[in-house]
Amino acid sequence: xxxxxxxxxxxxxxxxxxxxxxxxxxxxxxxxxxxxxxxxxxxxxxxxxxxxxxxxxxxxxxxxxxxxxxxxxxxxxxxxxxxxxxxxxxxxxxxxxxxxxxxxxxxxxxxxxxxxxxxxxxxxxxxxxxxxxxxxxxxxxxxxxxxxxxxxxxxxxxxxxxxxxxxxxxxxxxxxxxxxxxxxxxxxxxxxxxxxxxxxxxxxxxxxxxxxxxxxxxxxxxxxxxxxxxxxxxxxxxxxxxxxxxxxxxxxxxxxxxxxxxxxxxxxxxxxxxxxxxxxxxxxxxxxxxxxxxxxxxxxxxxxxxxxxxxxxxxxxxxxxxxxxxxxxxxxxxxxxxxxxxxxxxxxxxxxxxxxxxxxxxxxxxxxxxxxxxxxxxxxxxxxxxxxxxxxxxxxxxxxxxxxxxxxxxxxxxxxxxxxxxxxxxxxxxxxxxxxxxxxxxxxxxxxxxxxxxxxxxxxxxxxxxxxxxxxxxxxxxxxxx
Amino acid sequence: xxxxxxxxxxxxxxxxxxxxxxxxxxxxxxxxxxxxxxxxxxxxxxxxxxxxxxxxxxxxxxxxxxxxxxxxxxxxxxxxxxxxxxxxxxxxxxxxxxxxxxxxxxxxxxxxxxxxxxxxxxxxxxxxxxxxxxxxxxxxxxxxxxxxxxxxxxxxxxxxxxxxxxxxxxxxxxxxxxxxxxxxxxxxxxxxxxxxxxxxxxxxxxxxxxxxxxxxxxxxxxxxxxxxxxxxxxxxxxxxxxxxxxxxxxxxxxxxxxxxxxxxxxxxxxxxxxxxxxxxxxxxxxxxxxxxxxxxxxxxxxxxxxxxxxx
Numbered sequence: 001x002x003x004x005x006x007x008x009x010x011x012x013x014x015x016x017x018x019x020x021x022x023x024x025x026x027x028x029x030x031x032x033x034x035x036x037x038x039x040x041x042x043x044x045x046x047x048x049x050x051x052x053x054x055x056x057x058x059x060x061x062x063x064x065x066x067x068x069x070x071x072x073x074x075x076x077x078x079x080x081x082x083x084x085x086x087x088x089x090x091x092x093x094x095x096x097x098x099x100x101x102x103x104x105x106x107x108x109x110x111x112x113x114x115x116x117x118x119x120x121x122x123x124x125x126x127x128x129x130x131x132x133x134x135x136x137x138x139x140x141x142x143x144x145x146x147x148x149x150x151x152x153x154x155x156x157x158x159x160x161x162x163x164x165x166x167x168x169x170x171x172x173x174x175x176x177x178x179x180x181x182x183x184x185x186x187x188x189x190x191x192x193x194x195x196x197x198x199x200x201x202x203x204x205x206x207x208x209x210x211x212x213x214x215x216x217x218x219x220x221x222x223x224x225x226x227x228x229x230x231x232x233x234x235x236x237x238x239x240x241x242x243x244x245x246x247x248x249x250x251x252x253x254x255x256x257x258x259x260x261x262x263x264x265x266x267x268x269x270x271x272x273x274x275x276x277x278x279x280x281x282x283x284x285x286x287x288x289x290x291x292x293x294x295x296x297x298x299x300x301x302x303x304x305x306x307x308x309x310x311x312x313x314x315x316x317x318x319x320x321x322x323x324x325x326x327x328x329x330x331x332x333x334x335x336x337x338x339x340x341x342x343x344x345x346x347x348x349x350x351x352x353x354x355x356x357x358x359x360x361x362x363x364x365x366x367x368x369x370x371x372x373x374x375x376x377x378x379x380x381x382x383x384x385x386x387x388x389x390x391x392x393x394x395x396x397x398x399x400x401x402x403x404x405x406x407x408x409x410x411x412x413x414x415x416x417x418x419x420x421x422x423x424x425x426x427x428x429x430x431x432x433x434x435x436x437x438x439x440x441x442x443x444x445x446x447x448x449x450x451x452x453x454x455x456x457x458x459x460x461x462x463x464x465x466x467x468x469x470x471x472x473x474x475x476x477x478x479x480x481x482x
Numbered sequence: 483x484x485x486x487x488x489x490x491x492x493x494x495x496x497x498x499x500x501x502x503x504x505x506x507x508x509x510x511x512x513x514x515x516x517x518x519x520x521x522x523x524x525x526x527x528x529x530x531x532x533x534x535x536x537x538x539x540x541x542x543x544x545x546x547x548x549x550x551x552x553x554x555x556x557x558x559x560x561x562x563x564x565x566x567x568x569x570x571x572x573x574x575x576x577x578x579x580x581x582x583x584x585x586x587x588x589x590x591x592x593x594x595x596x597x598x599x600x601x602x603x604x605x606x607x608x609x610x611x612x613x614x615x616x617x618x619x620x621x622x623x624x625x626x627x628x629x630x631x632x633x634x635x636x637x638x639x640x641x642x643x644x645x646x647x648x649x650x651x652x653x654x655x656x657x658x659x660x661x662x663x664x665x666x667x668x669x670x671x672x673x674x675x676x677x678x679x680x681x682x683x684x685x686x687x688x689x690x691x692x693x694x695x696x697x698x699x700x701x702x703x704x705x706x707x708x709x710x711x712x713x714x715x716x717x718x719x720x721x722x723x724x725x726x727x728x729x730x731x732x733x734x735x736x737x738x739x740x741x742x743x744x745x746x747x748x749x750x751x752x753x754x755x756x757x758x759x760x761x762x763x764x765x766x767x768x769x770x771x772x773x774x775x776x777x778x779x780x781x782x783x784x785x786x787x788x789x790x791x792x793x
Binding site: 002005006009012013016017077078079081082084085086087088089240241 | 539541561562564565573574575576577578580584588591593615631
């Protein structure tokens with residue numbers, strides 16, 4: 001197969017050229033270190049967010065410079081003429097360039113991935129097959145760009161001008177350098193017309209939030225279309241000789257190349273509006289715990305943020321509802337998963353229901369409980385905090401040993417058991433507002449866990465509501481020790 | 483090879499036209515190349531030789547006219563045609579970091595029929611240079627590689643565009659020897675050149691081109707004989723003699739004096755020399771020195787076009 005032979009030899013030639021080696025392997029690593037170090041500050045979750053832009057940048061670079069400019073250079077140098085004497089056509093030349101470009105891309109991505117995993121401890125939330133599909137589709141799409149520019153440009157200078165125009169536009173306006181949620185709304189709208197936006201955002205949603213690839217089929221379709229269009233143009237406008245020029249009319253025709261992006265951009269702007277999705281991935285990056293010992297501490301201190309990778313129902317399995325029905329009341333309560341959560345995180349928990357008047361003129365109540373393991377070393381911790389919002393009612397939050405909670409009591413009390421030291425079980429009341437707000441429950445003994453000997457057993461965090469009959473809604477998120 | 487095959491037409495160029503913008507490169511060119519001959523396209527730079535050979539190679543499309551090679555139409559059946567021809571471009575450029583043997587293996591792999599790369603390396607004196615990058619080859623080595631590449635598919639027709647241009651005389655002679663071997667192997671060769679001696683030495687037949695047109699076609703000997711230029715004789719005499727008397731000698735076409743010598747153009751030269759000796763004896767004069775210069779294709783070109791080849 002001439003296509004494969006030329007591709008393999010092209011790869012060998014690249015391996016012999018120091019400049020090409022530098023741009024193929026070292027330069028992408030430099031970007032990874034810059035992005036992961038400076039923007040993601042080495043936080044593993046944030047590195048996962050920035051991995052997409054680094055890979056996209058690399059894929060774009062190989063399409064524009066590796067493939068596009070190289071094609072023009074081959075033509076300008078006159079080395080295509082020798083191939084033209086042989087019984088091979090433009091298709092063979094183009095496909096071999098495409099194949100070489102792709103085969104050179106794979107080890108580069110592998111190297112980037114290895115560096116991200118080993119050096120930055122990036123969490124691998126993406127499957128190998130998904131990663132391969134994204135890289136393949138992306139490489140094909142930007143190969144289309146490179147080939148189109150190489151076809152339309154009559155000279156090297158012209159190619160450089162087109163390249164820089166497109167390259168810098170995509171670089172700064174599609175999340176490759178600056179995360180889109182950081183940029184003004186109008187730029188986000190413009191970004192919806194650029195294919196690099198979709199490669200970056202697909203990477204980010206999948207890498208940072210473990211979203212399935214199929215959720216991004218439309219973006220993938222546009223990227224593949226861009227590759228197909230590019231290839232068609234390249235075959236149609238292929239020139240072996242430097243002297244052969246293409247007409248202005250043919251150049252204008254190549255404007256058809258942008259059609260799929262226009263359609264995608266309009267659709268995204270009017271229908272899909274992906275900005276919320278971008279914001280969610282971005283939030284994961286912003287909230288990412290630091291790497292190293294601090295990260296461990298952050299993880300240990302976290303009680304629940306409802307943002308794990310398991311299916312949504314399972315995120316609530318730790319929680320238990322109890323109501324006054326135990327004592328023949330009629331109050332009802334239920335918990336559900338809320339999307340999005342506080343400050344753009346993926347999820348939060350919603351506790352809602354209604355309070356009915358209890359028997360003998362007592363007030364009804366509903367509570368949600370969750371078992372909590374106190375960190376092995378809780379020295380320096382001050383208590384439990386969380387984000388809350390809801391209807392302005394009085395709620396209580398308490399932190400209790402399991403057997404007190406099991407007694408059904410929801411008020412703070414003193415432990416009277418003979419074999420345990422007397423401890424106050426902290427509880428406070430709070431009234432949530434419409435916006436998320438931080439609620440803190442001080443737990444004095446955490447600072448000196450040895451004092452009562454109960455830190456090893458699971459404790460219970462209980463959030464309860466009581467009061468006048470009626471509906472209630474309370475949202476909770478980011479529950480942690482502080 | 484039977485006489486019939488020997489004389490069969492391998493390349494047929496009919497009424498070829500090609501222009502680049504306002505510049506007419508080839509106008510109404512027609513000629514045939516017979517199987518097994520070395521055919522030369524001779525002409526000054528800009529005569530349209532390269533355009534013609536590149537149309538035959540399939541690198542350029544003619545505006546009108548037709549080219550058939552090995553019975554195949556150069557436009558309709560270009561892939562089949564490329565299988566059967568080998569070509570060397572006026573300047574062959576390969577990627578800088580491509581090694582000599584890699585280039586040969588790569589190109590040999592494009593054809594259904596291919597020659598042994600090892601034998602090609604040996605034949606073109608490239609064995610020692612087989613692992614050398616293209617960028618590190620000298621001009622002569624590049625040219626030998628270009629010729630070897632032209633043979634990777636063991637072609638019936640070899641097209642060589644100015645194969646010796648820019649090479650020193652020794653390298654030029656090496657290339658001549660290689661081309662003569664092509665003929666011995668029964669290959670048909672079309673070469674373009676603006677070196678007279680190359681055409682005279684190598685070519686069975688020569689087509690002289692000027693400004694995109696054919697001005698003469700035939701074997702070098704025929705062309706020279708056909709021209710009315712005559713042989714140039716430079717004589718040095720013991721005593722001076724009048725030019726008008728020299729002009730009366732049999733066969734002398736033209737005569738003038740320069741630096742004490744006489745320059746004669748004569749046709750046929752042998753008759754003139756005999757008559758000259760008789761004349762000098764009768765005049766009691768003596769021939770001190772004699773130089774004979776046969777007319778060359780250059781003279782033919784000058785006669786046909788009124789211009790010198792270098793221009």
